[in-house]
Amino acid sequence: MSIKISSTFDAGNIEVVNAENPADVQLKIRKDTNSDFLQWFYFRLQDVKDQSLKLNLLNAGDAAYTDGWDNYQARASYDRETWFQIPTTYDGSTLSLELTAEHDSVYIAYFSPFSYEQHLDLVNSAQLSPKCTLECIGHTTQGRPIDFLRIGDGDKSKKKLWVIARQHPGETMAEWFMLGLIDRLLDEEDASSLSLLKKANLYLVPNMNIDGSILGNLRVNANGINYNREWAEPSIENSPEVYYTKEKMRETGVDFVLDVHGDEGLPYCFLSGIEGIPSFNEKLSRLTDSFITNWMAFNPDMQNDHGYPQNESGKANLQIGSKNLGEEFHCLSQTLEMPFKQNDNIPDTELGWSSERSIKLGESLVPTILSIVEDL
Secondary structure, eight states: OEEEEOOSSTTOOOOOEEEEOOGEEEEEOOOOTSSSSSOOEEEEEETTTEEEEEEEEGGGGGOOEEETTTTOEEESSSSSSSSOOOOEEOOOOOOEEEEEEESSEEEEEOOOOOOHHHHHHHHHHHSSSEEEEEEEEEEOSSSSSEEEEEEEEOOTTTTEEEEEOSSSTTTHHHHHHHHHHHHHEEEEEEETHHHHHHHHEEESOOOOOOHHHHHHSEEEEEETTOGGGSSSSOOOOOOOOHHHHHHHHHHOOOOOEEEEEESSSOOBEEOOOOOOOOOOOOHHHHHHHHHHHHHHHOOOTTTTTSSOOOOTOOOOOOTTTTHHHHHHHEEEEEEEEEESSSTTTOOOOOOOSOOOHHHHHHHHHHHHHHHHGGOO
């Protein structure tokens, strides 16, 4: 019985070159829509029970971030709920995945997927709380609603805290993070959440790139646009999520921004800040230090030894979301990066960095913001 391989589902991405030999299944990652980026993959194998499989992704050497393959392990799942690591090697051109299948059907992915159905479940269940409203602030290039959540009472005298996620659709850990954050904010028994909502309203866009997510892209929308380079001049035609989110920010005001991402190469959780924006000052410096120090205390998955180099003074790229918003609103604005690999500081040999750890990190943002909200 021959192996069957499919990816014609939400976020699916693979091209089959040759699947006749289970020990040498030859595949290619499809490029992002209207773009040369490639890295995200997600596909299903059927009729594979008890077979020893070797899956060779022949064009991995053309990936956007080839350092992402070093010490990386792909994820597999039989039920699309529990995702575990499988042996993975990279020889400089081909990424090879090995698995002896325990069941007839198995899914393989770059990281634990977060589907559009899961997104709809997240935002629609959130609106059931009296603390939360769900609003469509515009539509994507393919006509899907841009979902926006407000958690709080809307009192304009309170701090305005913004969290956006998944500008890059393949960085699915970002929406797992949002799931953890939203669930904790709406928990009626959580003292940190109750205290935070007395002082602030939260404004959330759980998925900034719905079209790209459904299309199985790593980094761009349906038009091939990288949203995290659009913030200086967003357009309804090319980057509507950025355009409408920024308009909503101007309407509500902004005292804090966190833009949630994943990083292919670095096996750590870390923040990328706004030290290089023209208006960076002593107050923002103190807030930055307090924010990361306190977050590390609340959740040791956060660390401050590994990350991106800081921009020199005045040399930040203001097309990037957190830097652009920090400059426009003169507020604490940060980019969070989580790994596709391990968190090497606290590794998990079975799961690697996982959806579960991403959820926990999202939950831990609540007491972290509470610890600095008075100073924002």
